[in-house]
Amino acid sequence: MQPLLELRKVTKEFPGVRALDSVDLHVDRREVVGLIGENGAGKSTLVKILAGIHRIDSGSMLFDGSPASFRSPRDAFNHGLTMVFQEQSIIPTLTVAENIFLGREQEFLRFGVIDKRAMNAAAEVELAKVHLDCNPATKCASLDFAARQMVEIAKALSLDGRIDSDIVILLDEPTSVLERQEIDLLFEIIKELKAKASIIFISHRLDEVLQVSDRVYVLRDGAVVHETASTEATITGLHEHMVGRQLDHEYYRENKQRELFGESVLSVRNLTIEGEFRNLSFDLAEGQILGIAGVVGSGRESFARCLGGLLPPSNGEILVDGKPVRLNQPHQAVLAGFGFVPSERKSEGIVTGLSVSENMTLAAGDRFSRFGFIKFEQERTECQRWIDRLRIRTPSTKTPMQSLSGGNQQKVVLSKWQIFGSKVAVLDHPTRGIDVGAKEDVYELIREMADQGVAIILLGDTLEEVIGLSNSILVLKDGEVSAKFQAPVGAKPDQIELISKMV
Amino acid sequence: DDMTLAISMRSLSNPYHATFARGGEEFAKSVGLPFEVLVTEGNSEKGLADIRALIARTGGNVCINVDPNDSPDAATIVEEAEGAGAYVVTQWNKPDDLHPWDHNPNYVAHMSFSGVGTSKEITNALIDAMGGEGGIVAIGGILSNVPAIERKLGMEQAVADTDGKVQILDFQPADWNETKAFEIMQAWLTRYGDEIKGVWAANDSMGIGALEALRQEGKAGSVPVTGIDGTEAALSAIEAGEMAGTVAWDPMWTGGMGLSLCHAAATGAIDVAAEPHEHREFYGTGIVVTPANIADFRTRDASFDYNDYWAKSTGQIQYQ
Amino acid sequence: MESINWRALAPIGVFFLLCIVIAIFSPNFLSVSNAVRILNASAIPVVLVMGATFVILMGSIDLSVEGIVALCAVVTASLVLNDTFSANLGFWAIPFAVLAGGIIGAANGATHVFLKVPSFMVTLGIGFVCLGIATAALGGFPVRISDRGFRALTLGRTLGLPNGIWLAAAAVFVAYVIQERTRLGRYVYAIGTDEITARQSGVPVERTRILVFVLAGFFSGLAGVMAAAQLGQGHALIASGRLFTTITAVVVGGTALSGGVGSVLNSVVGVLIVIVLTNGMVLMGVPPFVQQGVQGFLIIVAVTLALDRRQLLVVK
Amino acid sequence: MTEKQKELLRNLVPIFTLLALVLGIAAFEPGFLKPANLVTVTADTMTLFLMASGATFVIMLGSIDLSIQAIASMTSCILAALLPMFGGTALLIALAGGATAGVLSGLVVNYFRIPSFVATLAIGGIMTSVAFWASNERSIYISDEDKSTWLNWATGTSVGIDHEVVVGLVVLATLSAILSLTRFGRLVRAVGSQERAVVASGINVNRIKFFAFVISGLMAGLAGIVMAARLGSGSPTLASEFLLPAIACIIVGGTAITGGVGSIWKTFVGALIIAVVRIGMTFVGITVLAQQIVFGLVLVIAVAMTIDRTKVSVVK
Numbered sequence A: 001m002q003p004l005l006e007l008r009k010v011t012k013e014f015p016g017v018r019a020l021d022s023v024d025l026h027v028d029r030r031e032v033v034g035l036i037g038e039n040g041a042g043k044s045t046l047v048k049i050l051a052g053i054h055r056i057d058s059g060s061m062l063f064d065g066s067p068a069s070f071r072s073p074r075d076a077f078n079h080g081l082t083m084v085f086q087e088q089s090i091i092p093t094l095t096v097a098e099n100i101f102l103g104r105e106q107e108f109l110r111f112g113v114i115d116k117r118a119m120n121a122a123a124e125v126e127l128a129k130v131h132l133d134c135n136p137a138t139k140c141a142s143l144d145f146a147a148r149q150m151v152e153i154a155k156a157l158s159l160d161g162r163i164d165s166d167i168v169i170l171l172d173e174p175t176s177v178l179e180r181q182e183i184d185l186l187f188e189i190i191k192e193l194k195a196k197a198s199i200i201f202i203s204h205r206l207d208e209v210l211q212v213s214d215r216v217y218v219l220r221d222g223a224v225v226h227e228t229a230s231t232e233a234t235i236t237g238l239h240e241h242m243v244g245r246q247l248d249h250e251y252y253r254e255n256k257q258r259e260l261f262g263e264s265v266l267s268v269r270n271l272t273i274e275g276e277f278r279n280l281s282f283d284l285a286e287g288q289i290l291g292i293a294g295v296v297g298s299g300r301e302s303f304a305r306c307l308g309g310l311l312p313p314s315n316g317e318i319l320v321d322g323k324p325v326r327l328n329q330p331h332q333a334v335l336a337g338f339g340f341v342p343s344e345r346k347s348e349g350i351v352t353g354l355s356v357s358e359n360m361t362l363a364a365g366d367r368f369s370r371f372g373f374i375k376f377e378q379e380r381t382e383c384q385r386w387i388d389r390l391r392i393r394t395p396s397t398k399t400p401m402q403s404l405s406g407g408n409q410q411k412v413v414l415s416k417w418q419i420f421g422s423k424v425a426v427l428d429h430p431t432r433g434i435d436v437g438a439k440e441d442v443y444e445l446i447r448e449m450a451d452q453g454v455a456i457i458l459l460g461d462t463l464e465e466v467i468g469l470s471n472s473i474l475v476l477k478d479g480e481v482s483a484k485f486q487a488p489v490g491a492k493p494d495q496i497e498l499i500s501k502m503v
Numbered sequence B: 001d002d003m004t005l006a007i008s009m010r011s012l013s014n015p016y017h018a019t020f021a022r023g024g025e026e027f028a029k030s031v032g033l034p035f036e037v038l039v040t041e042g043n044s045e046k047g048l049a050d051i052r053a054l055i056a057r058t059g060g061n062v063c064i065n066v067d068p069n070d071s072p073d074a075a076t077i078v079e080e081a082e083g084a085g086a087y088v089v090t091q092w093n094k095p096d097d098l099h100p101w102d103h104n105p106n107y108v109a110h111m112s113f114s115g116v117g118t119s120k121e122i123t124n125a126l127i128d129a130m131g132g133e134g135g136i137v138a139i140g141g142i143l144s145n146v147p148a149i150e151r152k153l154g155m156e157q158a159v160a161d162t163d164g165k166v167q168i169l170d171f172q173p174a175d176w177n178e179t180k181a182f183e184i185m186q187a188w189l190t191r192y193g194d195e196i197k198g199v200w201a202a203n204d205s206m207g208i209g210a211l212e213a214l215r216q217e218g219k220a221g222s223v224p225v226t227g228i229d230g231t232e233a234a235l236s237a238i239e240a241g242e243m244a245g246t247v248a249w250d251p252m253w254t255g256g257m258g259l260s261l262c263h264a265a266a267t268g269a270i271d272v273a274a275e276p277h278e279h280r281e282f283y284g285t286g287i288v289v290t291p292a293n294i295a296d297f298r299t300r301d302a303s304f305d306y307n308d309y310w311a312k313s314t315g316q317i318q319y320q
Numbered sequence C: 001m002e003s004i005n006w007r008a009l010a011p012i013g014v015f016f017l018l019c020i021v022i023a024i025f026s027p028n029f030l031s032v033s034n035a036v037r038i039l040n041a042s043a044i045p046v047v048l049v050m051g052a053t054f055v056i057l058m059g060s061i062d063l064s065v066e067g068i069v070a071l072c073a074v075v076t077a078s079l080v081l082n083d084t085f086s087a088n089l090g091f092w093a094i095p096f097a098v099l100a101g102g103i104i105g106a107a108n109g110a111t112h113v114f115l116k117v118p119s120f121m122v123t124l125g126i127g128f129v130c131l132g133i134a135t136a137a138l139g140g141f142p143v144r145i146s147d148r149g150f151r152a153l154t155l156g157r158t159l160g161l162p163n164g165i166w167l168a169a170a171a172v173f174v175a176y177v178i179q180e181r182t183r184l185g186r187y188v189y190a191i192g193t194d195e196i197t198a199r200q201s202g203v204p205v206e207r208t209r210i211l212v213f214v215l216a217g218f219f220s221g222l223a224g225v226m227a228a229a230q231l232g233q234g235h236a237l238i239a240s241g242r243l244f245t246t247i248t249a250v251v252v253g254g255t256a257l258s259g260g261v262g263s264v265l266n267s268v269v270g271v272l273i274v275i276v277l278t279n280g281m282v283l284m285g286v287p288p289f290v291q292q293g294v295q296g297f298l299i300i301v302a303v304t305l306a307l308d309r310r311q312l313l314v315v316k
Numbered sequence D: 001m002t003e004k005q006k007e008l009l010r011n012l013v014p015i016f017t018l019l020a021l022v023l024g025i026a027a028f029e030p031g032f033l034k035p036a037n038l039v040t041v042t043a044d045t046m047t048l049f050l051m052a053s054g055a056t057f058v059i060m061l062g063s064i065d066l067s068i069q070a071i072a073s074m075t076s077c078i079l080a081a082l083l084p085m086f087g088g089t090a091l092l093i094a095l096a097g098g099a100t101a102g103v104l105s106g107l108v109v110n111y112f113r114i115p116s117f118v119a120t121l122a123i124g125g126i127m128t129s130v131a132f133w134a135s136n137e138r139s140i141y142i143s144d145e146d147k148s149t150w151l152n153w154a155t156g157t158s159v160g161i162d163h164e165v166v167v168g169l170v171v172l173a174t175l176s177a178i179l180s181l182t183r184f185g186r187l188v189r190a191v192g193s194q195e196r197a198v199v200a201s202g203i204n205v206n207r208i209k210f211f212a213f214v215i216s217g218l219m220a221g222l223a224g225i226v227m228a229a230r231l232g233s234g235s236p237t238l239a240s241e242f243l244l245p246a247i248a249c250i251i252v253g254g255t256a257i258t259g260g261v262g263s264i265w266k267t268f269v270g271a272l273i274i275a276v277v278r279i280g281m282t283f284v285g286i287t288v289l290a291q292q293i294v295f296g297l298v299l300v301i302a303v304a305m306t307i308d309r310t311k312v313s314v315v316k
């Protein structure tokens, strides 16, 4: 049978990087193809080529058996290819309907003017496909992260029914910001879509990939290193192909979990932010890891941002080392000893215009300067030490931050607070969107931090992660604590237990 | 090399200066020398830099007729000219204590018009047109500008001379700008309405701006307006009975004669050091044009002889 | 249904507050005839901000306003019955002048997009070029319009209001429809919010950018026509001072210079606030030498009250 | 060529542009290359550079400072008014006046969260009023005696070098050091490139912005003092028409108007480019009617050449 889509010896170079190296890949009709690989392996580049964003340097692309080359996203769309981007690509100032049909308003034009009613009605149809219940005339700015992602998926699905030919939907890490329920919903949708579409699915969560796809490609350094049917693959096997070594049995480094803690560092008493969460109270000791579980809207994100000084509390008390602290501004939080790792790495975690070392010492700058003048040599040595220790892949300390892959960027963000010497690290989705190998490094780092006596508050990317890493777990539901679990090694609570308290 | 003749002034985009430059050009043609125009764009530093560049390029073999952007600039310009052996004549703006005779022979002369005197005359014309009494509103130039200050002073003196029959309802600067004057006039119509019996403007552009604001309300021609400069727009408005007067400066003469004098000094046709003070700092003739004399003004003989340097002078400059 | 966003109405509140304050000093302020004068004084700035708002919503800036207005005023004055040239096109001068504005706008947009030069510099440079052409074409003299009929474009009245106000109202209507109901309008928001995403969604970014500058050129061209009709002439300095009023009005109205947030209607309120402030200085009898200071102070107060700054994650 | 070499080359483009311009003019008029002339041109450029040097910090934040022209005029008035009474102390008072204006801008931007465009425009208005007040609405002359006693550091000549050039180089060195060697300078760059991340890292961003505005005010104040020294007077309009050229030379040098990328030496080169183009036109003998047009076009071309597009993802 002739594949719907085929790449032959496709190569793509960016200045200084060969992102794709002679890639052969095909997608059959009504097939879900999984694509995995470490950060920077070339996954996004590959699908961006299919979506008309990048052009190939050499090789060829066949669509339905004939050579194709898409000049623009619109061109690709007209040929039946559409993409859900890894970085959110929703325009918050436009409405849901406008976002879904952005760039494709022709069908709603009446004498050059957009018929908003028709557009909203059409959007309703698309939203129903993703079971998102919202008014298509609302601005996307008022939607939460996950809802925006569903809008984005709806945007891609709008291709279905608008085009006669076969369609291909490219999903680049669509699940990284979704919660379990929404992921399940997405997988339902994918199954339905399979009746009429082909899909490429990218994720760093290998279990997901195996669950949803028929066939899996593994990319490493821009080359396809492995191809297998999902039914024949195992997570450990795939992992090995991805990183070239075996998956650590101690994924969450439970052998390094501390059970004895130092002095109490943080006490939170009746902390409240109106409309977000109420009466949160707990104590945290040196070296203790507290996981916070809860669905979107449970208030856990706001809680983390509150400790980062980004959302002022409306009530309650926070004591660090027994002394009350004010957290109305991020710099107050930092002075009080908090280090906040935000979930939106691109906009809040890293300063793209600065170099690796400049990012690392951003918070702790005082230590690396005298009379305001930077002590460059000392800074460089210290940063190099951390780069080696955390195995951050970067040519030098001076490399611009934006040329690091996500996982490495995340390590830099974590090291920023290590270098500063925070007493309490607040980690909001520290492993969002980073590959398995990098994840292991991050887990290792979290354990090390705990070892050194840092108290850690963790909002995990997955429930397993929270369970695996934490000493104890707070479950939030509708802004209140619905349960507290102890999670010592060997007596970890299981997911079902937690979920029952979450919903 | 041929001596270069040049004119430096604010900009080419207003009729006064455009004519001023044309006067210079005419003279340059008459002696067959290269001619250049420099503009400051309202920026003293640029004005100075351009003059320096010109002096450097010509090696000092240059005559410049300058209308300095601001009075203090004159001192620096004279200094530059002296240093390089270039010759300058200044117009309108200079510090009171800077005198050509202290900088022989390079600082040839300073030409100006009596701001206070002519302003007093035009204000009297306005008062006459108002029938001798009532309130006037006055639009001034850029507050700190010397001609603006002098013209305002003259206007105030003329009003004071009426012993209270004429009052200044309000004074507002419109920075020589037509549109600003238009907007200020609109606000005045709200604030004073029919109390306004006359409009005084420190130049014609602003006068025309005020006139157009009056026109918008159907009041053009019923409230007398005066300006200063003698632009074609103002002259036509006087003929149409919409303006009560303006003062014509004759920029053709200041442009041409300033250069002529400068050239004469540079070529040795006159020995400036030997000339009396009244030939070094003098007023030109400002003609007050009103509906009564506009016909005569239009038909007057405006030509002049480049070698009769002081024919149109109306005396040595007086300092208040 | 979403509840009414009261915060969005704040600029209008500030406008009325200003009016009340001025009226306390000068009771005549609250007369119908003064309201008409304020609207009349706002007519040209309103037309200008229609274009400027689109440009700013896109995150760019247009500094060529004064140049385009002046050049188009000169074109207008030269094409109707005048004292310098022999043309006498009457109202047919309008399409030519507006078209001239559009062409300069296209030059702005094309240079910006194809040479990848920030709009700030392109429009600054092209603004100089326009002023230079207007000066050079006339050698510094104005072209005076002798066509009384043409001047009725702003001097005449319809239903008791000066025609200039109607023109401005029509411009607002057109701009509002473009903003809300056309692809161009939506694309402007998309690009202003996130150009990369917009591009990935298939928005023709380059074309939109150019079109927006063309549109701004059209509006500036129309403003040039109106300025010529209002003052009865065209010359290079006819628009001096318009640039900062225009941009200030857009920002005071609540449109963010970083793009993506704002609306042409906001800008109309912004113009009214700025014009009433200027008008109020004279009405309240503020001494000339402190006027700029008082105006600056009041602008800070007005913007503090009017801007919904929660919408701005960062203030630049 | 390695990435590093390419980077170096990109950084040198503004200098090559400057050299090309200088050589181009010299081809028409070899006298331009006389050392004395080059020194004069540089000296003539320094007030523009001083004004732009501090504003570079603000632009690197992604903000803008429109008050610099008003500040320079104001400090010239303060200096001229106070020199006869206080002698050298007047210099300090004038500088303090400039810094105070910066303080006000910083406060308004930070605490009222008003976009810098409007805030600095308003503060500029207030400074103009202060200038009118301090000068009693006219130009104030500085006596030759005061000038030679107190202002020789700014306008004198030593070993054939105009002191303006020395002042400019000292400022260039100092501000460059602040921008590239201090934590403050690094944070200015950081805020311009990704403000939210800097905030989340616990940096008091308000303080950074505040000091950037203060430096800008201080440098504008210094520019006003040097200008007053050169022209021998203070006047409320002394620095008129300086604002846009000052910002233009920042951008021509290659600093991004969107913030995050730039340096002081680039502004220095940018100022020289602008000055060389302007003065060069007089040297080459381009008729004044065409000068504005040529200047506008050269500005656009210069920026098209000098900006480093690898550092900014979208050109706005």
Ligand SMILES: Nc1ncnc2c1ncn2[C@@H]1O[C@H](COP(=O)(O)OP(=O)(O)OP(=O)(O)O)[C@@H](O)[C@H]1O
Pocket: A014, A015, A017, A018, A019, A037, A038, A039, A040, A041, A042, A043, A044, A045, A046, A086, A403, A405, A406, A407, A435
């Ligand atoms: N726009 C670009 N310009 C330059 N280099 C790029 C660009 N996009 C990607 N690259 C390079 O191409 C390589 C592959 O990147 P790609 O985005 O495809 O990785 P990925 O597999 O999607 O990684 P991740 O899991 O982090 O999303 C990277 O090493 C990167 O250096």
Ligand SMILES: Nc1ncnc2c1ncn2[C@@H]1O[C@H](COP(=O)(O)OP(=O)(O)OP(=O)(O)O)[C@@H](O)[C@H]1O
Pocket: A039, A040, A044, A086, A087, A402, A403, A404, A405, A406, A407, A409, A432, A433, A434, A435
């Ligand atoms: N403009 C660019 N220049 C250089 N490299 C780039 C550019 N854009 C992306 N990359 C590289 O592409 C790779 C992946 O980029 P992408 O934006 O997909 O990463 P990410 O989302 O941060 O990573 P992750 O998948 O870990 O979340 C990274 O190695 C990044 O450095």
Ligand SMILES: [Mg+2]
Pocket: A043, A044, A045, A086, A172
């Ligand atoms: Mg990717």
Ligand SMILES: [Mg+2]
Pocket: A086, A173, A406, A433, A434
């Ligand atoms: Mg990723």
